[in-house]
Amino acid sequence: MKPTEGDGAGTPPDPGNRSQDRYCRQSLLPEIGTEGQHRLNDSRVVIVGLGAMGSSAANFLVRAGIGQVVLIDRDLVELHNLQRQILYTEEDINRPKAVSAAEILGKINSSVAVEAHTKDLNVSNAEKFLVGADVILDGTDNLQTRFLINDVCVKHHIPWIYAGAVGTSGMVMPILPGSTPCFRCLIPSLPAPGMLPTCDIAGVLNTIPGLIASLECTLAYEILTGRFEARNETAYLVHIDAWRQTFDRMAVRRRADCPCCGEGQLDFLDAVSREMITSLCGRDAIQITPAAPMEIPLEELEVRLKPLGEVKFTPYMLTFRSGTDELSIFRDGRVIIKGTKDEAAARSLYARYIGL
């Protein structure tokens, strides 16, 4: 589109009112059509996490004309994010991701209402942020938040799309409570801490989050236009390896004994004992205590963290130092993060290195 196209002399261009021009290549598709485009324009989509997957997804949703896009992320932009997180530039370093993302997205499509929240999604705010969404997209970096999203979505019947990418591969699974298996049908409970690969430990190829986000958004368009349920297919999960160019679709079955959609337990939303994040008085440090008792296999964590920094191991504790980050990790899951008073930053480091 030419940069200055007003409706008449002296009338400033209003891209928001020229939706026919803006979305014509999309509404031409029989899969979407004019009616489908109207549905997209009337939709509200929440993206939880604005890393590589979340920022790619936000870019697609805003360009596609989703009416309201809600962005939730607790982190600041760091230099090593720029390799793959497409909404940020060097000027955004140390700025909140949600704020930087909303700024650029507003320039891409000013007719979309973009809401930015620099917040950690947790039990105290999850329903407030998620209820009212037509679809929720996963851009998170940890399983605990995914279990929480799943609980809210099963409780309120909100479709969501699980997505994850690490190394050279990634996964996507559409979850429509009531019609498909839920996330806990796939993964019934949290694995041992420190056992899951994270991008900070295993690295990530910068093309895979984009591939996964492309599929996530396509599924969102299908759900929002009513085409997904019309397909009436068996539930599935898609696995892509970008380096090997493999693309597999695996059937996922609903578990009759699923604690969430089967037995109705919303363990992560109704958690009585919650993860505790406490500032350690006078110590410029934050302590994170997990909600449930757990045991971290420190010997295995030591092996995984060694390539990333300096690791000191005692039978009871692992001390890990990388750049300005310093973590003391105890067997019971408790972690002290030194050098910060910011709870969200501490929670990020916990997710990054412990992987929950």
Ligand SMILES: [Zn+2]
């Ligand atoms: Zn389930």
